[in-house]
Amino acid sequence: MKLIFRLFLFAFLMFISSEFIDAQKNTAFDPAAAKKQLGLPQTKVMVLGISHLDAASARFQVAWLEPLLCRLRTYDPQVILTEALSGEQVMGLDAYAAYHGDAGKYAGPTLEMAKTAQAELHLSAARALVKADSLVQKKELNPSQRRSLAALFVAAAEPFSATVQWMRLAPADRIAQDGISVSLAKRLTRFAELRSELSSIAARLAADVGLERVYGAGDHASDVLLPDNKEMQDAVNAEPGLKDLFNHHTAAFRAIPEDTMKLSSAAQVMPVLKWKNSARFGELDADAQWFSMLRSVKMGKAGRQRVAAWEAQNLRMAVAIREATAPIAGGRALLVVGAAHKPFIEAYLRTFTDIEIVSVPDLLSSAPKGCPN
Numbered sequence: 001m002k003l004i005f006r007l008f009l010f011a012f013l014m015f016i017s018s019e020f021i022d023a024q025k026n027t028a029f030d031p032a033a034a035k036k037q038l039g040l041p042q043t044k045v046m047v048l049g050i051s052h053l054d055a056a057s058a059r060f061q062v063a064w065l066e067p068l069l070c071r072l073r074t075y076d077p078q079v080i081l082t083e084a085l086s087g088e089q090v091m092g093l094d095a096y097a098a099y100h101g102d103a104g105k106y107a108g109p110t111l112e113m114a115k116t117a118q119a120e121l122h123l124s125a126a127r128a129l130v131k132a133d134s135l136v137q138k139k140e141l142n143p144s145q146r147r148s149l150a151a152l153f154v155a156a157a158e159p160f161s162a163t164v165q166w167m168r169l170a171p172a173d174r175i176a177q178d179g180i181s182v183s184l185a186k187r188l189t190r191f192a193e194l195r196s197e198l199s200s201i202a203a204r205l206a207a208d209v210g211l212e213r214v215y216g217a218g219d220h221a222s223d224v225l226l227p228d229n230k231e232m233q234d235a236v237n238a239e240p241g242l243k244d245l246f247n248h249h250t251a252a253f254r255a256i257p258e259d260t261m262k263l264s265s266a267a268q269v270m271p272v273l274k275w276k277n278s279a280r281f282g283e284l285d286a287d288a289q290w291f292s293m294l295r296s297v298k299m300g301k302a303g304r305q306r307v308a309a310w311e312a313q314n315l316r317m318a319v320a321i322r323e324a325t326a327p328i329a330g331g332r333a334l335l336v337v338g339a340a341h342k343p344f345i346e347a348y349l350r351t352f353t354d355i356e357i358v359s360v361p362d363l364l365s366s367a368p369k370g371c372p373n
Contacts, residue, residue, distance in 0.1 A: 034353040040330040042356035045321060046075060046363070047346050049276045049339030050197050057264035062200045064266040068273060070371035071363050072205050077334040079215065079324050082202045083341070086216035086320070087157030090114070091125045093220065106220050110159050113187065117155035121179055128155035136212045143173040150188060151179030153213065161213035163191045163203045202336045217320035217335060222312035227302040235302040242296065245288040252284055270364060270373070277360035282343030289340060314341055318348035322355070329354065 035042060053060065085093075090107045091114070093100045104111055114125060121128065132152040135145060146165045153162035166174055166188040174189060176182040191199055202214050226232070236242050244250060253259045258275035261268045275281055290310060293303030317337070325333045337345065349355045367373070 030351075031353050032351050035356075038354055040354075042354050043325050043329055044332045044356050044358045045325065045335065045349055046077070046333070046358040046360060047335045047337060047342050047349075048072075048201075048273075048360055049281075049342035050201070050336060051263065051272060051276060052338060053195050053197050053200060053263075056195070057262040059265070060195065060263045061266070062195060064263070064269050065200055067270055067372045068364070069201065069205060069208070071366060071368060072201075072334065073208055074366075074368045074371070075332060075334065075358070075363060076209055077205070078211070078328045078331045079333040080202050080206050080211060081215040081217040081321060081324055081333065081335045082160060082198050083218040083317075083337045084160055084198055084216040085110070085218045085220060087114070087125055087129060089216070089219065089221060090157040100221065100224060107157070109187075110157050113154050113159055113184070114157040117151055117179075117184065120181065121151060121155050123152075123155055125156050128152045129158070132156055132158075132161075132213075141212075143169055144178050147173070147175075147178035147180050149212070151184070154184065154188075158213065158216065159188075159191060160198050160203050160216070162188060163199055164206045164211065164213055166192050167203060167207035197336050202334075205334070215320065215324045217317045217324070217337070219313045219316035219320075222309045222316065225305060225309035225312060227305040231302050232306060235296075235299040238298045239296045242292060242299075245292045248285075248288060250288065253288075256281075274361055274364050276339040277342065277364070279343075281339065282346075285340055286343050311344065314344040315348055317341065318345050318352075321345070321349065322352055325355075332358075 085107050087110075090110055093106070094104075094111055118124060118128065123131070129152075132149055135141070135149050135152065138145065141149065146169050150162040150165035153159070153165065174185060176185045180188070192203070194200065198214075206212075206214050227235075236246075248259055256275060258268075258271045259281075261272050263269055263272060290307050293299050293307055296303050317335070321333065321335055325331070335345070346357050349357060
């Protein structure tokens, strides 16, 4: 009996082992599993979801952002990205306008400024970026070099990086010299004062923490995937309730007072930011704006096309983050982006081999010394 039992036990163990080996063989490849083997700490990425400030209440004041900016300075990112298009994509969309349409509808001032600066400096956008990258490597830039760098960034279709340089100059040094024309000096001054998260948060923070530039992570190349406007409008009109979902006119959103706040007072800024960066907002908004189209039979392929373009756009932004963070392994990066993009981008970032998502709500709820509430 003992022999029979031992034979049975041996056969059982062999069966279990083979099943375990087969399960290992059949496990789907997951690049994120490599995080367990990293020789350096994971690269931290914070995705700050925001309501676009140019759509805020007319009463909104940039000074109200100080509690946020103070906390972001304590995070001290080494790379900052925005939803603006990169200079490479701006120039690429313009070069392929016959296929992509008019790049000017996304980056009209950027494109016009870039072409003017290219003509004045006798440089292509690519050569201007090469020269800018070379100048950035210098440890201490004097005012003349910063003005030159600003002009090069403008020519490279990177006006918000030029704005960082303009902000880092003393007011008395923001003058028309070293490749900066009188008109460009005025425009950069206006860019620095824009009521926009691109200037008021990203560029301002970059200047405050001593960075030389910001990176455009935005994408509109995927717009070629979009359905015809009329087809899309007809499909939305055919599905009752979709517009209410798109506009957050539902009981779930009405239950959150912060969802309808328009940043019309300083007291609203932090609560709205906490809501827009919460997991609950991400779930509700993704379901309302995007998954609703996937569920709709009446929308048909138009809805599927629209979601495909959205996913491609967010994937390209995740790729831009991965590229920009390559030189700072184990460091800290920040993306400032429309809140609807945040849950998608974070989901894609989690699949990468060395990215750790940093909690925005935790940062906003923190009380660093010297930071106002």
